[in-house]
Amino acid sequence: MTNFRIGFGYDVHQLREGYEFWLGGIKLEHEKGAVGHSDADVLIHVICDALLGAANLRDIGYHFSDKDPKYKGIDSKILLREVMQLVRNEGFEVGNIDSTVCLQVPKLNPHIPEMKACLAEVMGTPISNISIKATTTEQLGFVGRQEGISAYCVVLIHKV
Numbered sequence: 001m002t003n004f005r006i007g008f009g010y011d012v013h014q015l016r017e018g019y020e021f022w023l024g025g026i027k028l029e030h031e032k033g034a035v036g037h038s039d040a041d042v043l044i045h046v047i048c049d050a051l052l053g054a055a056n057l058r059d060i061g062y063h064f065s066d067k068d069p070k071y072k073g074i075d076s077k078i079l080l081r082e083v084m085q086l087v088r089n090e091g092f093e094v095g096n097i098d099s100t101v102c103l104q105v106p107k108l109n110p111h112i113p114e115m116k117a118c119l120a121e122v123m124g125t126p127i128s129n130i131s132i133k134a135t136t137t138e139q140l141g142f143v144g145r146q147e148g149i150s151a152y153c154v155v156l157i158h159k160v
């Protein structure tokens with residue numbers, strides 16, 4: 001079974017007033033935004049980590065250091081494009097991705113079709129390969145207190 005490989009990603013970012021809120025490649029209107037060295041798009045970051053993990057290519061911070069001024073405020077879609085290139089250079093193509101964003105507010109369901117379309121374009125894969133889900137944490141923990149956002153992703157890649 002060398003033709004198929006799975007990968008997993010997990011990431012957290014703080015939410016604070018005065019920051020833009022980028023998620024799944026689109027900008028959301030909310031009183032808080034995500035804090036990071038990049039645009040802090042936690043959904044894209046977990047997709048990158050899952051893809052890199054599946055191809056055994058380390059992780060996002062290994063390729064795009066959060067100490068490097070080159071990546072200050074960078075659009076994470078640029079990072080995802082580069083990760084897709086790294087994965088394709090190894091002879092892999094994306095099978096499907098499944099992700100879950102943990103966020104207390106706002107509701108993400110109305111925005112998910114636009115996120116899926118955006119990510120499909122960036123990754124060069126059909127929308128049907130991309131699943132995005134959302135959950136609150138029932139007001140428990142850092143997500144529940146609206147102090148942060150987290151996300152999980154699994155991905156299947158296959159040799160072409």
Ligand SMILES: Nc1ccn([C@@H]2O[C@H](COP(=O)(O)O)[C@@H](O)[C@H]2O)c(=O)n1
Pocket residue numbers: 102103104105106107108109110134135136137138
């Ligand atoms: N930020 C969120 C969180 C959840 N949803 C949707 O609501 C459903 C119920 O959430 P629970 O945390 O109570 O299980 C969830 O299944 C999502 O469909 C959302 O859109 N945005």
Ligand SMILES: C[C@@]1(CO)OP(=O)(O)OP(=O)(O)OC[C@H]1O
Pocket residue numbers: 011035036037038039040041045060061062063064065066067068071
């Ligand atoms: C995306 C990068 C880019 O420097 O920075 P951050 O936005 O801080 O995100 P994180 O997931 O904490 O680290 C990965 C970094 O590669």
